[in-house]
Amino acid sequence: MGIVFAVISGKGGVGKTTTSANLAIGTAIEGKKTVVVDFDIGQRNLDMILGLENRVVYDITNVMDGDATLSQALIKDKRQENLYFLAASQTKDKSVLDREKVKKLIDQLKEEFDYIFLDSPAGIEGGFEHTILYADNVIVVVNPEVSSIRDADRVIGLVDAKSHKAKEGERVGKFLVITRIDPDLIEKGEMISTEDILDILSINLLGKVPEDKRVIDASNTGKPVILHESSPAGEAYSRIAKRLCGIDVPFVDVESPEVRGFLQKITGLFK
Amino acid sequence: MQVKQYSVKVFEVTIENEEEFLAFARKNSLLLKRYLLLLKGDVTPTIEAFLEEEEIAFTHNLSLQPPNDKPQHFTKQSGLRIIDQLVRSGQEIIEKRDLLVLKRVNSGATVHTDGNFIALSSIDGHIECNGDFMLLKPSSKASIIFNGVDISEAMDEEIFYKIRLENNEILISKYAKDIQWA
Numbered sequence: 491m492g493i494v495f496a497v498i499s500g501k502g503g504v505g506k507t508t509t510s511a512n513l514a515i516g517t518a519i520e521g522k523k524t525v526v527v528d529f530d531i532g533q534r535n536l537d538m539i540l541g542l543e544n545r546v547v548y549d550i551t552n553v554m555d556g557d558a559t560l561s562q563a564l565i566k567d568k569r570q571e572n573l574y575f576l577a578a579s580q581t582k583d584k585s586v587l588d589r590e591k592v593k594k595l596i597d598q599l600k601e602e603f604d605y606i607f608l609d610s611p612a613g614i615e616g617g618f619e620h621t622i623l624y625a626d627n628v629i630v631v632v633n634p635e636v637s638s639i640r641d642a643d644r645v646i647g648l649v650d651a652k653s654h655k656a657k658e659g660e661r662v663g664k665f666l667v668i669t670r671i672d673p674d675l676i677e678k679g680e681m682i683s684t685e686d687i688l689d690i691l692s693i694n695l696l697g698k699v700p701e702d703k704r705v706i707d708a709s710n711t712g713k714p715v716i717l718h719e720s721s722p723a724g725e726a727y728s729r730i731a732k733r734l735c736g737i738d739v740p741f742v743d744v745e746s747p748e749v750r751g752f753l754q755k756i757t758g759l760f761k
Numbered sequence: 762m763q764v765k766q767y768s769v770k771v772f773e774v775t776i777e778n779e780e781e782f783l784a785f786a787r788k789n790s791l792l793l794k795r796y797l798l799l800l801k802g803d804v805t806p807t808i809e810a811f812l813e814e815e816e817i818a819f820t821h822n823l824s825l826q827p828p829n830d831k832p833q834h835f836t837k838q839s840g841l842r843i844i845d846q847l848v849r850s851g852q853e854i855i856e857k858r859d860l861l862v863l864k865r866v867n868s869g870a871t872v873h874t875d876g877n878f879i880a881l882s883s884i885d886g887h888i889e890c891n892g893d894f895m896l897l898k899p900s901s902k903a904s905i906i907f908n909g910v911d912i913s914e915a916m917d918e919e920i921f922y923k924i925r926l927e928n929n930e931i932l933i934s935k936y937a938k939d940i941q942w943a
């Protein structure tokens with residue numbers, strides 16, 4: 491029986507899709523049969539980040555409406571064994587997702603896969619609610635900045651109130667990924683420290699991802715950073731993916747400028 | 762004919778000085794809109810015009826029992842409710858009893874109690890307490906309303922404050938930087 495991870499944030503543009511794509515690749519690399527599903531109906535972009543946009547024939551709506559079978563709609567990644575992708579539809583009609591259909595789809599995915607990542611849309615409306623409905627765990631993505639943290643706090647509260655598991659009195663695992671950490675801004679005191687974020691949100695830290703220019707290059711080329719050699723963000727995602735697979739990986743300091751300098755020196759060696 | 766009965770919360774203010782009253786009313790206008798103002802003292806035309814403009818309902822000829830016994834006591838229930846969970850953004854707690862909050866009250870969260878209020882972790886959210894006593898540690902983001910009065914600005918350090926209502930006066934004192942548990 492597979493494990494469902496909903497990747498959520500409340501605030502838009504903090505890095506959910508980047509996190510979903512990289513962690514899905516990471517767990518596939520660790521040998522888990524993984525599927526990543528784009529729940530951002532009407533605004534799909536996970537296909538582009540994964541470099542699979544030209545291979546989408548059927549999408550999630552086609553499957554739920556019975557116009558295609560799940561296996562017809564699943565796209566198998568050619569680069570990465572064990573990795574599959576299910577696209578969002580690009581129609582603007584968000585009402586296409588309904589609870590029953592979502593449950594049926596997730597039950598089917600749990601039969602076939604070890605790890606299931608659901609990339610949530612921003613906000614707290616319909617699409618978000620459907621993403622958390624049948625999640626076993628949520629991965630909350632934040633940037634070290636007040637509005638992102640407040641929105642994350644809000645969605646964590648909603649997970650406790652609305653997810654199926656929480657309603658049944660079971661525990662939904664909650665994990666935090668802090669991303670786009672900029673050591674220079676942390677040093678200047680312009681970013682909220684990890685300690686303060688954990689204090690406010692009080693959920694388990696899964697990992698910290700530094701700001702990394704290569705993330706943007708990667709989304710243009712369709713090759714996520716986790717597949718790049720010597721990308722600090724890619725390395726961070728690879729550590730997080732390992733932790734998700736139960737491997738004990740120590741936390742690495744991505745916040746001090748000196749450490750980053752050291753990484754940069756090593757990076758230089760490979761050039 | 763239709764007759765209905767309502768309970769109205771009345772806020773009694775004795776005006777000693779026009780300017781002082783206007784400053785108070787301006788700062789708390791949002792809050793005062795929710796009450797009927799019973800004005801004592803000299804209600805000048807300026808004050809009247811201001812209240813009308815702000816749509817704050819007021820009167821100056823209403824005789825009430827001397828407020829020795831606070832009207833809130835009618836609704837207050839005895840007992841203590843303990844909240845051992847973070848109060849997160851978007852969540853609202855409404856309580857008639859005394860409240861003991863062990864974890865944080867985050868920015869965007871609201872706690873309202875007619876009893877006393879004690880919170881052992883930082884407050885970033887909105888607190889409304891109609892009891893006689895509060896012990897809390899508000900951050901600069903917090904908004905704290907005690908018996909209808911916004912006292913947030915009276916607490917400008919991130920330490921524990923003790924707030925009491927005595928003879929209709931609000932007394933705020935610094936308590937401790939941190940509470941030491943044995």
Ligand SMILES: Nc1ncnc2c1ncn2[C@@H]1O[C@H](COP(=O)(O)OP(=O)(O)OP(=O)(O)O)[C@@H](O)[C@H]1O
Binds near residue numbers: 509611671
């Ligand atoms: N570690 C990082 N370093 C630099 N840029 C990043 C990083 N993570 C994400 N970004 C950039 O931030 C932007 C938003 O990322 P992404 O699309 O993953 O966010 P999202 O939360 O899925 O957004 P939406 O709410 O719109 O779905 C993208 O341009 C992405 O390239």
Ligand SMILES: [Mg+2]
Binds near residue numbers: 609610
């Ligand atoms: Mg996205």
